Amino acid sequence: MQGISHPAAVAPFAPPSGWRALTPENDPWDPIRSLQRFGRHELTSVELTVTHLCNMRCEHCAVGDSLTMKEAPHLPLELVLRRLDEVEHLETISMTGGEPTFSMETVRNIVIPVLKYARSRGIRTQLNSNVTMDYERYELIAPYLDVMHISFNYTQPEDFHEVGFARTGRNVSADTTSKMFERMIDNTRKLTKGGLFVSAESMINYRTYKKIADIHRIIAEMGCQRHEVHPMYPSSFASGLPAVTRTQMFEAVETLLDNRNPDIWMLFGTLPFFACSENEEERRLVRRLWEENKVTVRNDPDGRNRVNVNMFSGDVYVTDFASVPSFGNIQQEKLDDVFAKWREHPMQQAVNCHCPAASCCGPNLLVSDMYYRDTDFKTRRAIP
Numbered sequence: 001m002q003g004i005s006h007p008a009a010v011a012p013f014a015p016p017s018g019w020r021a022l023t024p025e026n027d028p029w030d031p032i033r034s035l036q037r038f039g040r041h042e043l044t045s046v047e048l049t050v051t052h053l054c055n056m057r058c059e060h061c062a063v064g065d066s067l068t069m070k071e072a073p074h075l076p077l078e079l080v081l082r083r084l085d086e087v088e089h090l091e092t093i094s095m096t097g098g099e100p101t102f103s104m105e106t107v108r109n110i111v112i113p114v115l116k117y118a119r120s121r122g123i124r125t126q127l128n129s130n131v132t133m134d135y136e137r138y139e140l141i142a143p144y145l146d147v148m149h150i151s152f153n154y155t156q157p158e159d160f161h162e163v164g165f166a167r168t169g170r171n172v173s174a175d176t177t178s179k180m181f182e183r184m185i186d187n188t189r190k191l192t193k194g195g196l197f198v199s200a201e202s203m204i205n206y207r208t209y210k211k212i213a214d215i216h217r218i219i220a221e222m223g224c225q226r227h228e229v230h231p232m233y234p235s236s237f238a239s240g241l242p243a244v245t246r247t248q249m250f251e252a253v254e255t256l257l258d259n260r261n262p263d264i265w266m267l268f269g270t271l272p273f274f275a276c277s278e279n280e281e282e283r284r285l286v287r288r289l290w291e292e293n294k295v296t297v298r299n300d301p302d303g304r305n306r307v308n309v310n311m312f313s314g315d316v317y318v319t320d321f322a323s324v325p326s327f328g329n330i331q332q333e334k335l336d337d338v339f340a341k342w343r344e345h346p347m348q349q350a351v352n353c354h355c356p357a358a359s360c361c362g363p364n365l366l367v368s369d370m371y372y373r374d375t376d377f378k379t380r381r382a383i384p
């Protein structure tokens, strides 16, 4: 195990010395690693939902329906840490919300203790945040964090206003949101300058697919080390939003590859394009993604090597947006036992294919539901 070492004075948020850097070659969140190592999917990653409070109401938010104005009490932290202790192959912990930094109580009582726990065990961490709150709270968190994961789908304050506040149910002035937008950019710059690894995620959707290269440029200007790109699949709270076609998605990915900053790691996820596709153009794109320097396609962790734990109820889900009902609870069960049940679940089995030659372990559930309802992936193989 790697122990805690104090952050260097020059880059206060840099990882402890001696820890292997997170790079395209070292992405501990990718389930292909544990599949290769153990010969089957194992639980190596736990995501904790630490709050249902948020200062925004993004139109695409996967958990929008569960956001609240008042928080219920958390389960005792000792119980959660004990359950994490029991996970035999635990490598990563992610924390999500809501906005995990919205309440200082959550920051002090949950976020920082979990991060310190992870550092003491040599476990990598990610926090999903909109980084629009005051910088001081990020400064408290950053020395113990590996990846600050932010959403970034904007080229100007007007986009931020439309995307982030469409569903607040109250009138938030353009002036207020413009200040938040500036603060988000300013906070990100300060964090990356301080040595923190910031991964900015953009969705390819009806708003962004034509300006994705401009979004990428701004992400690079903020100093982010990674740009993570996923298609948006309208589900749950976002089910009313228009979907982009596969062709538009294809074009957006190609545009990004043509215009990307070569110094930034581009991570694509949940794409609907596979090495087993009968469509030659899609296979060509898959090959291009594979061959380009500093570009990776991460297999989807949800239900492969990761589960989500709700820190209020203890319920365990495959994803944080709960379109699949909970299949266990940490108040009664060990996480490895809950995961073993999921591994045998028909929904997991339906997409449980693996082509080592393509480093692929199948589509995620939303992709398969949206584009491949009649496809049996277990009968398909990657085409060389």
Ligand code: SF4
Residues within 6 Å of the ligand: 274, 275, 276, 277, 353, 354, 355, 358, 360, 361, 362, 363, 377, 378, 380, 381, 382
């Ligand atoms: S692992 Fe599944 S989705 Fe990936 S290339 Fe093979 S058959 Fe296709």
